[in-house]
Amino acid sequence: MASIQLKQITKTFDKHDVIKDLNLDIEDGKFTVLVGPSGCGKTTLLRMIAGLEVQTSGQIYVGGKDVSKVAPGQRGIAMVFQNYAIYPTMSVRENIEFGLKNNKVPKAERTELVEGIAETVGLSDYLDRKPSTLSGGQRQRVALARAMVKKPAVFLMDEPLSNLDAKLRVQMRIELIELHKKLGTTFVYVTHDQVEAMSMADKIVLMNKGEIQQEAPPEVMYHTPSNAFTAQFIGVPPMNISAMSDGFSFGFRPESASLSKEKLLGAFAAHGRIVTREMLGSETIYQLKTEHGSFMIKSIDDSFRVDDEVHIAVKQDKLHFFDARQKRIAPSEPAYEQSLDLLRGRRYG
Amino acid sequence: MTQVFPIARRVLEYVLKLCLLMVFIFPFLWMISTSLQTFRETLAYPPTLVPAVPQFVNYLTALEAGPFGTYFKNSIIITLSIIVMQMVVLIPAAYGFAKYSFRGSGFLFSLVLLAFMIPGQVTFIPVYLMMADWGIGRTLLPQIIPFMTNAFGIFLLRQYFKQVPEELIEAARLDNASELKILWKLMLPMSKPALATIALFSFVSHWNDYFWPLVMTDSAAVRPLTIGIAMLRETEGISNWHVIMAGNVILVLPILLVYIFCSKQIVKAFVYSGIK
């Protein structure tokens, strides 16, 4: 088990900074998810922790030890790749065993470890099969077993579920959470899928354009996003954000608005026409056209139809305000009142 | 009528295709037939297609015309040495070019392509002089070491290596495997088809080679089978076709047998070489 510290990490590709002066502490034993749109630098960050990519400057500590110049195989790290990277010419057993062999683990111990792990992930019957005869889910397990058997201090995972079909993905998510609980090891998990991040993480690290936007547990990130990017990246559909004057803007989550045919009261209220309707079962998503722009509204009431004229309202504690630099304005800040005034001004003006 | 017509068409197609096949196979059949004829039969008109009594003695006559044991041994030593040496040289080179980016790699690889373009027919005079200078002109080495770098093989294997996903190598690095272990345990087992193609190509082209031994050798002790058979015409007289063809069968038979049994794989290997 180990914590990870990244200090002043810069990574340059072709004279272009992909990541600049990044600092990050990843806590020991936590399930940390690096999430962000593609090209945000999350995978590069993970690969630098693994040692597969060398940072242009800065230091990486694993378990308090500077590993910046240590070869990937000697950092005490295991990684699960997006396409599993299973050695196609080796049997399942040889795949799992390969790292142990390279680390000169004696044969008897090796066999015991491999068979123990195979039992854990449910591969016991497949140890002598070639990977090409396995299903997607089974390959995923081989990749996991291969990582687990080395008893790494840190588990790195690069979008490990993205090649599975939707149903299996949900199942594997739960298994991974359980696995993390059982092992208690530091997990660092990269994904572009915010649902995965929300459902699995102890702590989410949201990145964009090589910079960390916010580090927080899922609930905190959802309810108090630190800026407009975070607010819109996390949550489906994303937060409605609408511009006010002076570069300020306000926003609310689709499920925060109440919806009615009658006129409603609230810190923010508007009326408009339903343009689209998406029935998802337990809830329905409406797209609304108002004079302030178009909003997505999530409601448990599915009785509204396209072209209905409706009213919406949002309570003050469900409203978010963002300043000209897209930063969220906390209710305690002086700018909060100012934003409320702006919103009222708009409503009455 | 409509039923008969397609059948007739199919029969016609079969017959025509077999005729086409005969154009390419008949000369070999005639070679075998001639090799079993008497001298008189070879002079007959119309030509003898099937000898009255197969004359296996022709083969003995051919074999006694020169030191064929030595020729045969030389061919085997030369061909096998070349294949082994080429593999030892080209595998690391292909790996280096495929999986590392290093300063000068583009330039060095362009030299490989250049070597691919410059034939032995251009370089043989200086190489011959070099071999004489080094004092190894009368050994088998001049027929072996000039082929140590198989540029085509490097090219082919490099293509193959390049298709191996980078993640596999990274996974192996995380598994603390050394670079050589990655090459040996991971890349090579995955590249068997390419390696087989390269070895086969090498075998066919060097077992069959005529030009290079012709210009490099001047004594029977170091000559390969091709030269020995080619010389039959001089030693046996140009009209002793039955003996010449017997010698020819001896030269062709090993390769032909291999081809008959592995034609599928061999054809595949050659196609592979041409599409890449």
Added chain:
Amino acid sequence: MDKHRFMKAVLPYLLVFPAMFGIAVFVIYPVLYLGYLSFYKYNLMNPAKSKFVGLENYAAIFARDDFYKSLFNTAVYTFGTVVLTLAISLAIAVWLKRSTKLNAFVQAGIFTPHIVSIVSISLVWLWMMEPNLGFLNFALKSLGLPTSQWLQSSDTALLSVIIVSVWQGIGYYVLIIVAALQGISPSIYEAASLDNASNWKVFYKITLPMISPQLFFILIIMTIGSFKVFDTVRMMTNGGPNNATNTIVYYIYQNRTTNIGYASATGMVLMAIIGILTFVYFRMLAKKVHYQ
């Protein structure tokens, strides 16, 4: 710790070193040496007595009719072999392109000569083309066609050599073209048939362009290969009759012991020709073949 980075920096050079060494010693150095020799009147018995003659060897080459004769023969041979091989193998490939047992069998048969030594091929065809006893003239006569002197007449010798080369080479090119044809997605043909395209138009507008990368590969390989033709000539005609089949490499071969400087200069010319052809082809390639 830094051993790791050092190894990482040096390893690729170590990996390619043996191969590069081989190329340096057996390709690059000999080419330079060849250039050097081409400026000398080389004395094989006593190299110290070799004399620098400048461009004299080159001047001699371009002043001698037998060089032009061999150059002309090589060009005719190359042109004939390339055109005939391309046309015939394309036709056969189109005929055999469907993946059936019979077609695979015929392809494998056609390919046989390709893996057999040119020595054997030459001996077999020498015998086949024997004017009085050979099978070929017998077959022609049986069909009521005129016979030929084949390799023994200066009118037909070069053509005979071309026929043998084409016969040997076709199998390989049929295989490659068939593979290329089978690689074309059937949906393209389906789209074309929905667009009501005629067979000829489909072939000309779709098939041919789609396999042009392979055709181009064949063109390069064959042109370069044909320019260094030697084995068939040496085995079947020794350049005769009356120099009718003398080619550049055979010409170099003839002079290799008696006049090393001159032969070397001819080798340089051959290399230049191959180089120019390759260059021209690749320029064409960059412009024309862009379908995949």
